[in-house]
Amino acid sequence: MTAFSLEPAQLAWCAELRALAAERLRPLAGKGEPGRVNRALLAELGALGLLPRLFTSGALELCLMRESLAHACTEAETALALQGLGAHPVHAHGTDAQRAHWLPRVAAGTAVAAFALTEPAAGSDAAALSLTATPATPGRPARPGGADGWRLSGEKCWISHAPEADFYTVFARTTPGAGARGVTAFLVPADRPGLTGTALDMLSPHPIGALAFDAVPVTADDVLGEVDRGFRVAMDTLNLFRPSVGAFAVGMAQAALDATLGHTARRDAFGGKLKDLQSVAHQVAEMALRTESARLMVYAAATAYDEGAPDVPRRSAMAKLLATETAQYVVDRAVQLHGARALQRGHLLEHLYREVRAPRIYEGASEVQRSIIAKELYKNLEDR
Incomplete structure (x- = not known):
């Protein structure tokens, strides 16, 4: 198999997933209630065996x-994605005890996970985090199994699944001063x-909230990975999930394209069908080209x-x-070609129009992705 051609079994599985999503999910x-965690939906994702795949799948299968x-x-x-984002650091960097306690519940959809990285003044610049972990006993290092540890003080905001999550991966x-x-x-x-925590009323329909930490106690047993090496945990998670954010976007684009094909083939206009107008047909062709x-x-x-290539950050x-x-x-072109009906509450494109905006911001805004790409390109030039 290459990156550009899926096997028949993979194509069949994708078709099965689309059917399950339409019929069961x-x-x-x-x-569900907009802006609230839908626990019944999570439980069904677990019952269908999709949540457990978060911990056994490679990046392509996740996409x-x-x-x-x-x-x-x-x-x-x-x-599904938010469960994976919140729990992946536990799966990849957690202790045996952390994994045993939380991952089976995440896989069953009975425990809600969240990834708490963003702060009011540290969104795209994740290295500028100011949530402070102060030693509980000054001068005494934290010890696994011991009472010594830290007290977390500060804020997180725009955290998906907050404030209803059962646990948070907190940075x-x-x-x-160490960046x-x-x-x-x-x-x-x-x-x-x-x-x-408090819920935030956002354009996106999924739950997002803010968290306040008032000397929240944590110990060495709560550390994921190594002390002072948490940025690696964050970047490892984001490198995996960034391509799959793209997959989410491709799924929405394909849904909008499919709706547009059906609409323009049926809609009467100017003595024929919309698809017969060259201006319309060329727009649809451009939508298909960009989606593919x-x-x-x-x-x-x-x-x-999945292959462990050295250029994963740039590719992601x-x-x-x-x-x-x-x-x-x-999605914007699809709305334009559908006309006013696409702006009506409850229409597929009205829903997609609200959904499609946020992915250009979260897990690194588009401008941040361009900076990463340029940094990786120049680093490769310096390494020659």
């Missing part, structure tokens, strides 16, 4: 899942004293990750950038 999504689910039910796609500054080298990742259960180009770049980036950034910008273009 979309009805549950419709019963195929996200693209297929997004095509039929964006709510299901997002619920805090353990060494002042990316002084950040530690912690697994913080939601019931820790001093941790509170983005899909191929997402698959290539995911395959590079390129895939997320191209796919999310493409999806914005395709």
Whole structure:
């Protein structure tokens, strides 16, 4: 198999996922409350065996899942992705005890995970985190199994699944003034004293909130990875999930394209069908061209990750950038070709128009992806 051609079994699995999303997941999504965690939907994702795949799949399989689910039910796609984003640091960097306690519950959909990186003044610049981890006993290092540790103080905001998650992967500054080298990742259960949260009313329909840390206690047993090496945990997670954000965007773009093909083939206009107008046909062709180009770049980036290629950061950034910008273009064109009906509440394109905007910002805005790409290109030039 190459990055540019899926096997028949993979294509069949994608078709099965689209059918499951339409028949089993979309009805549950419709019963959910916008801006709230849909636990019934998560439980069904677990029952269908999709959440467990978060911990056994490679990057390409994750992309195929996200693209297929997004095509039929964006709510299901997002619920699955957020579970993976919040729990991947535990899977990849957690202790045996952390994994044993949380991952089976995440896989079953009974525990809600969240990835808490962003702060009011540290969004795209993740190395500028100011949530502070102060030693609980000054001068005494934290010890596994011991009472000594840290107290977390500060804020996180725009955190998906907050404030309803059952645990958070939290990134805090353990060494002042050290930039990316002084950040530690912690697994913080939601019931820790001093941790509170509020929901935010956002354009995107999935739950997003802010968290406040008032001397929240954590110990060495809560560390994910190594002390002062949490930035690596964050980047490892984002390098995996950035191509799959692109896959989410490709799924939405394909849904918008499919709707546009059907509409323009049926809609009467100027003595024929809309598709007979060259201006319309050329727009549809451009939508298809960009969607397929983005899909191929997402698959290539995911395959590079699975193969351990050295250029994963650049490929991941390129895939997320191209796919999310493409999806914005395709959905916007689809709305234009549908006319006013696409702006009516409840229309597929009205839903996609609200959904498609956020991926260009989260997990690294488009401008950040361009900076990553340029940095990697110049680094390669210096290495020659």
